Each structure stands twice: as C-alpha cells, then as structure tokens.
Amino acid sequence: MKLNLIPKPNKLEELGGVRNLNDGELTLRRDETIPAEGYRLMLTADVALLEFSTDAGAFYGKQTLRQLRREDGTVPLVKIEDAPEFAWRGFMIDSSRHIQTLDEIKAFIEAAASFKCNVFHWHFCDDPGWRMESERYPLLNSVGSWRDGWGFNNPNPERYGGYFTKAQIRDLVQFCADRFITVVPEFDIPGHSSAVIKSYPWLSCTEEEVDVTTNAGVFSNVLCAGKDETFAFCEGVLEEIMELFPGKYIHIGGDEVPKDHWKACPKCQARIKAEGLKDAEELQGYFTKRIAAFLRSHGKTPIGWNEVLDAGMLPQDVVAAKWHDRRNLCDPFANAGGRIIMEETSNVYLDYDYRTTPLKKTYSYDLLPDSLTEEGKKNVLGVEAPIWTEWVETFDRMCYMCFPRLAAMAEVGWTKRERKDYEDFKRRIEAHRDALAALGVKMAPQSDWDPA
Ligand SMILES: [Zn+2]
Known part of the structure; x- marks a missing residue:
C-alpha cells in the first residue's frame, strides 16, 4: 500500500x-x-x-x-x-469582497494546517467592506462594513455586510496558534480604501462621499497622504490591530494606488514639497516608510504588496510580496538583501480558474528562479496563495478553487525541488478527498484539475 x-x-x-x-x-x-x-x-x-x-x-x-x-x-x-525548505507557507483569505463564517474559516485553516501551512494572511478590509471590529473608529463597522448589494458588477440589491467581533478574532487567532499558524492581518492602505473613506470622508483628498463598492476593480479614492490626521488614523487602527494579532508581521497593502487625487490635492502637493519628494510615486514611498517606521517602533515587521518597491526608497526590513511585479523590482530587492514572499498571479492566485492556472502550474511553481543570485535566493521567505473573492461567493466555491491547488502550494513550500513528482502528487492528494470532506472542505474533481 x-x-x-x-x-x-x-x-x-x-x-x-x-x-x-x-x-x-x-x-x-x-x-x-x-x-x-x-x-x-x-x-x-x-x-x-x-x-x-x-x-x-x-x-x-x-x-x-x-x-x-x-x-x-x-x-x-x-x-x-x-523539515521544510521554506519558512513561509501561507494562504490568504479575502473576507472583504465576500464574507465567510468563522466556522468556515476554521475548517479551511484545519485543512491548510493538515498540509503544514503556517501563515494565515487575512485580508479583512478593502473597497467592498471593512470586517474587523473597531472600538476606536466605530463608523468603520456601522458604515464601512455594509454595502448596497452582494455579488459584483451586477449586484443583488440586498444590503450585504458584517464584521468579525474582537472576541471572534481572538478566538480565531488562538485556533491558529494551536495549529502553529501565524495570523498576518492586512490593513490595505493607502488604496483600496473606499469602505474606510465611506466611514470617514475626511481621510480622502476630496473629502467627498463615496460608496462601499459593489464593483470589482481599482478605485481612485485613496487616503490623503498630505494630512497628518490620516497618519494618526492609520496608527490608531494599527494599534487596535496589534492588540488583536500578536504575530511579528503586519501587512500594510500598498497595492494598486491610483495617484490622480494626490496629483490634484494641495495638501499632498504641499507634503511632496516639504519632504523634498519628486512626485506622487515618491509620496507613496514616503507613506509606506512612515507607516513602516511606526510598526518598527512597536517591534513589528511590515509587509507590502510589490508596488511598495516602486518609489525605490523602501527600507530593507519591509518584506515585499511578489504578486505582479510589472517593473521587475522584487528580484533586485532580494538580491540586495530585502526579503520577498512568492505569490505570483501566474501560479498561486487561486481565484483564477483551473483553465488559467491548472494544478500542474501551481505544482511547478519555481520559488528560486535564475533571476535571483545565491544571496537573493536566501531572501525568499517562501510562498503564499491568495484566494480573492470577487467571484467566489460561497465557501464551497472557495474550497473548489483552493483544493487541491493549496495542497500543491504546500508541497512547493515544504518539499525539496528534486523530491517533487507531479503524477505522484496527484495520486497522493486524491487519497485526502474524504478527510477534507469530513472537515467540510470539498475538493475539486480530478477531471477539473488540468483542463486540456
Ligand atoms: Zn491629499
């Protein structure tokens, strides 16, 4: 046998x-x-x-x-x-666009833990909704956690929303700790902030009312980097986050930040001038550095999506998540001593369907490409697979998308390259189907794994 x-x-x-x-x-x-x-x-x-x-x-x-x-x-x-090849074997759940129940998240975590994953990156805020209880900024919940409609682009008109209470979050963090999983909370700033700006419009450059979005995409409402009040707010939220999540890492987003409002905002322009910055791109560099310094003063290590490298002024202790590295900045960052996490759309974005990203493509993900020097390879912390939920409305759909591909990612992160064997992996993972189902995690049928 x-x-x-x-x-x-x-x-x-x-x-x-x-x-x-x-x-x-x-x-x-x-x-x-x-x-x-x-x-x-x-x-x-x-x-x-x-x-x-x-x-x-x-x-x-x-x-x-x-x-x-x-x-x-x-x-x-x-x-x-x-022993694992890589220290970081993570998965990211987007609870903003569609919400999972606490029990669903626990079932997912139990499944991930069975494959020796050790990081749960929780994306709990974004344009379509804020999902963490905040006592300091209660409008984040009474306003920012709700939107007019569920589903995306053509939403069902029912009001949709909700958030996780602090008691639930503490329970979940302990559940993860019992399985040696670190929870990395993500406060995605200064972009993807429609739900925050809906709650507190004075945080944006224009101070205009916006909607908690019901469309997929990137939105031009971003936090104003010219106002000190914005930083005070972000630090206040981060203090609440740090009270709930004891781990070393805090993710601060930084992805997809349109600069049009910053270019037109007198306060942002005044900041650029006062700080001797070149342009709005460098203003994001300033924003990231200032938030990173705050986290560092609390003993935390910040992580950002790879756009945080765009301004070319990031301190090396900020970890970059390589997801869509248009400007090819992650490899030189790692080669120069910065640490990166591999989570590229091409291999481990699990909301992409199996036609776009067959199981074999996830399994074949090379975490140490030749574009990295020997020094650079040492700075690859590991791998992480996100599941974004614009089009993933139910838990069953989420499990269909993630299993078996998350198990493939787990093996990519744990097993030495020369020991991997795709045909053998397919045979082995099929044997886990019933155990996953017993957790409430329904794996995609084998016929869907590698569409012709
Ligand atoms: Zn501004």
Whole structure:
C-alpha cells in the first residue's frame, strides 16, 4: 500500500510491514539538533519515537503520523527525517469582497494546517467592506462594513455586510496558534480604501462621499497622504490591530494606488514639497516608510504588496510580496538583501480558474528562479496563495478553487525541488478527498484539475 503523505517528506525510508500504535505508545523526545519545524519519526516493530526541537516540529510530526494511519488503525513502518525548505507557507483569505463564517474559516485553516501551512494572511478590509471590529473608529463597522448589494458588477440589491467581533478574532487567532499558524492581518492602505473613506470622508483628498463598492476593480479614492490626521488614523487602527494579532508581521497593502487625487490635492502637493519628494510615486514611498517606521517602533515587521518597491526608497526590513511585479523590482530587492514572499498571479492566485492556472502550474511553481543570485535566493521567505473573492461567493466555491491547488502550494513550500513528482502528487492528494470532506472542505474533481 502506497503512502499518501502531503507534503512529501524530505527523507523517508519505508521499512516494510505495519504495526499497531495505540494512544500513549508514541515516545516524544526533544532533540535540539533538529531544525525548527523539523521532526524525526521512527516507527519500527519495537520503537515508536517522535523527535523534534520545537513544538511546531512536534505538531508536524503528529500531522505526518495522522496521515500515515490507516483505517484499521495500523501504521506502516517508516523512518522519516523531515523539515521544510521554506519558512513561509501561507494562504490568504479575502473576507472583504465576500464574507465567510468563522466556522468556515476554521475548517479551511484545519485543512491548510493538515498540509503544514503556517501563515494565515487575512485580508479583512478593502473597497467592498471593512470586517474587523473597531472600538476606536466605530463608523468603520456601522458604515464601512455594509454595502448596497452582494455579488459584483451586477449586484443583488440586498444590503450585504458584517464584521468579525474582537472576541471572534481572538478566538480565531488562538485556533491558529494551536495549529502553529501565524495570523498576518492586512490593513490595505493607502488604496483600496473606499469602505474606510465611506466611514470617514475626511481621510480622502476630496473629502467627498463615496460608496462601499459593489464593483470589482481599482478605485481612485485613496487616503490623503498630505494630512497628518490620516497618519494618526492609520496608527490608531494599527494599534487596535496589534492588540488583536500578536504575530511579528503586519501587512500594510500598498497595492494598486491610483495617484490622480494626490496629483490634484494641495495638501499632498504641499507634503511632496516639504519632504523634498519628486512626485506622487515618491509620496507613496514616503507613506509606506512612515507607516513602516511606526510598526518598527512597536517591534513589528511590515509587509507590502510589490508596488511598495516602486518609489525605490523602501527600507530593507519591509518584506515585499511578489504578486505582479510589472517593473521587475522584487528580484533586485532580494538580491540586495530585502526579503520577498512568492505569490505570483501566474501560479498561486487561486481565484483564477483551473483553465488559467491548472494544478500542474501551481505544482511547478519555481520559488528560486535564475533571476535571483545565491544571496537573493536566501531572501525568499517562501510562498503564499491568495484566494480573492470577487467571484467566489460561497465557501464551497472557495474550497473548489483552493483544493487541491493549496495542497500543491504546500508541497512547493515544504518539499525539496528534486523530491517533487507531479503524477505522484496527484495520486497522493486524491487519497485526502474524504478527510477534507469530513472537515467540510470539498475538493475539486480530478477531471477539473488540468483542463486540456
Ligand atoms: Zn491629499
């Protein structure tokens, strides 16, 4: 009987035969020589031993053991020595455009944890709605969490919205911590801010009323970078975010920021002049740097979508998420010492249908392209797959889009390149279908994975 482990362990020896393994029979032992997140699992007729140096490593060893266990309760005899290739194996959920329930998000996280993913990037605010409870800025919830219609571009006229309470968020963060998943909250600024500006119109350059959007796209309402009040607001929100999310990383967006309002705004123009900036592009550089400095003063590491590199003035400690690197700035950034996360539209945007991004394309994602120097390759933190929800209205649809492609991404992030094998992956992941379904996660049928 073949093993169905995902991600495939980096060193595995099948000894032949099986044994029973009852609760309490597994010996746990700490060994500081084992890498962080790594584990050694030895199952022989006489020995059942799991070794690790960190609690995360113990968790991953147990996940492997769970996947090894057969229906009759036996486990195959194996020697496994395993540790991830990349420290960052993430997934992003967009809860702004369409909202999931807390239980749905937990089911998704449970599935992702079973494949040893370790980062949940939560995109909880965007033009179509604000989803985090704010006590300091309550209009974000009473106004910014609601829009006139669900669905996109041709919305159903029912009012749509809601948000996650602080109690729910704390519960979710703990749920993730129990599975060694760090939650990275994203406060997407200064663009994608229609819901924020609807709540507090004085944050924009024009101070005009806008709608919480019901269209997909990029909108010209952005936060005014000329007003100090904007920074005070952003810092206030970030303080609330930091109270809820204890992780080291905070994502500050920075993607798709149209500059037309900034070009026409006297306050933005005054800022450009006062700071000696060249243009509106550099004003975004200033914005990112100022927010990054605030986060750094709180011991946090900022992450931004790759547009934060456009102004060419980013401090190296800001991590860049490579999603659509039009100007080809991520590779030189990494080669010069900056850290990047690989999440390109071409391979891991899981809202793209299987015709655009077949499973094989996700599985073949090369995280260390030749455009990186040896130094640059060391600065690739890992991989992350976003699921954007303009066209993903239900949880079943989300699971269809993400499974098995998220499992493929998990193997890309964990398993050494030379150990990967696509045909074998397809066989192994199919064996997980029932276990995923038991979590409420329905995987796409095999016939849809690689359309002709
Ligand atoms: Zn302005």
